[in-house]
Amino acid sequence: MAAQNLQSVPAERTAGTSETADAEGQAHFDRIIAEDSRIEPRDWMPAAYRKTLLRQVSQHAHSEIIGMQPEANWISRAPSLKRKAILMAKVQDEAGHGLYLYSAAETLGQSRDKMMDDLIAGKARYSSIFNYPARTWADMGAIGWLVDGAAICNQVPLCRASYGPYGRAMVRVCKEESFHQRQGFEILLELSNGTPEQKQMAQDAVNRWYAPALMMFGPPDDDSPNSKQSMAWNIKRFSNDELRSRFVGMMVEQVRVLGLTLPDDQVRFNEDTRKWEHGPLDWHEFQEVLAGRGPCNAQRLERRRAAHDDGAWVREAAAAYAAKQSAKQQKEYAA
């Protein structure tokens, strides 16, 4: 997450307009990718690589920020002081993850304000999963176990993404994410070992979050045109379906420990392909939610906008104070 505006690059070399510079840059870029080394912010990179990364990293950042909402919503109703403290720590982590990722995205040349504005204006996308409602306390368990579990599955390979700042941000995120999944698992385990009503509540939450969590890995490989290029650039290391299959295999094991079941009677291990398979997913629903027509899209954006507006006076006050202090200091120097 180095600065976007470290200043040493001689201006005449940064424009990248001359054809020879581009050819040299491309050759250098190709060599680094072939060596499975890392691209750093001030390296020459193809415009499409920059654009793809900026889209992916900023969407990832937005997802973390919007992802605070379903859980923040439960802080006041968490069943004990300990649970409230844990949930607050988790929501604070999500904010942190968003900030790491915004920093990484900024190194690609997009200002943070522009990214924030795009999110608030509804121009930017974020993970479709956060447009589903968190109906009961058991949803806190299911989100931690399934949603954060799927996120970890996706994010661990991203620690080796070819773009240095993104990989470094993901290392930090992954370290913190494992606490999230375990605390979710524990919530479900406790409910599962509780009264029949509590166990039913846990099962109901797993039933509702299972399919949306599987869809977090993105469309099937045949339907994911950008995946191939991302893999050629070493941004993605595994295909959507590959990661989804691995995730299903892990969940099959873990759901037994929980004493619950997955709402999918077609889960099986294919001995021929050596891969886990699952039942059909509703990709029409996925596209609808992504297009802004999910159960909570409007509510999430509205909340984000309100939080931004409510915080305006804090930003203004901090800037005014900083300006005043700096003016004072200059006056003292002058005196």
Add this chain to the structure above:
Amino acid sequence: MIPHGNSETPASSATEINREAPKASPAPAEPHDRGAWGLWEVFVRSSRGLSHVHAGSLHAPDAAMALRNARDLYTRRNEGVSIWVVPADAIAASDPDSKGSFFESPQGKDYRHATYYTKSEGVKHL
């Protein structure tokens, strides 16, 4: 005498550091309504006896806020005992496009490494 490197561009010429140059990413400048919140680089010392290491960056209106934000953002799990924050535009960096000439001087100077001297192999405490 220039035994190493490109004779036309000395390895440590002033052209390597250009404080006036814009950022490398050729992105259009965006109008800022929160422009006063500059970018800061954060360095964290994880424990006594170790160096401060770059942890990441953040935005803050002044140094005091940058330090507080850095604490909240980069040391939520006892990752540090000390933090430095530095305005990003105060950092001068070497040029990644200099194609290695800036770092060429050590090339071919194996004799700077202990492993260059092999005749003493087997001799104790050397």
